[in-house]
Amino acid sequence: MPVALDYYRITPDATDAEFLAASKLYARAVVDDRDLSVSVSELEWEISKRAKRRAGAVKHRDGVPKTVSLTWGYFETHGWSGVAEIIRHELIHVHLLNTAGDGSHGAAFEALADQLDTRVTCDRFSDPKWWIVCEGCGHKFGRYRRSEVVKSPESYRCGECGGSLRVEAGPDNG
Structure with missing residues (x-):
């Protein structure tokens, strides 16, 4: 430090x-x-x-x-x-x-x-309102706003494996 x-x-x-x-x-x-x-x-x-x-x-x-x-x-x-x-x-x-x-x-x-003993990204410090979950690889993407992928996950594919996506409510959005 x-x-x-x-x-x-x-x-x-x-x-x-x-x-x-x-x-x-x-x-x-x-x-x-x-x-x-x-x-x-x-x-x-x-x-x-x-x-x-x-x-x-x-x-x-x-x-x-x-x-x-x-x-x-x-x-x-x-x-x-x-x-x-x-x-x-x-x-x-x-x-x-x-x-x-x-x-x-x-x-x-x-x-x-x-x-300088610091990282490039920070740790998550608040829960997202939604999780975008890949049906193929299980990768989860947090979303804090009602973006297009939250509204229409069927129109998008996973960037990791190309799998289908679904939306899950976050803990404070259920």
Whole structure:
């Protein structure tokens, strides 16, 4: 881990302002420790209380990073250490946008993710409303919105094996 977490640790009873303050302090420490091309103070920092699939995001305009968004639900389920990992993940995006104009999860991202002890994808932290299940291989795809495949699974095939699909309600959608 690039920077000790305990100094910045907050608990789920933190206010939004405390959460964002700790997140920015931790981000500055990571940037300084790893010499990333990120100006934490020039970025807007926000909390998403609606996101269900992403733990964080970098919003950018014309390849210029503008905002780092962190998801409160991820904090509630994974704690401060989980959010710290997401902060490192988002800092990599900002760094690569600044240095290479590349906000993807490509090879450069993967190399830095390894160095900063973070992953390319986050763990699921909320239950999907629907599961798309392949009749052939049993592969399950979570869906949080009533998309076309949820409405008409018979019109689609499994991307893994080509099998038929069916929809199952998630735990909070039954």
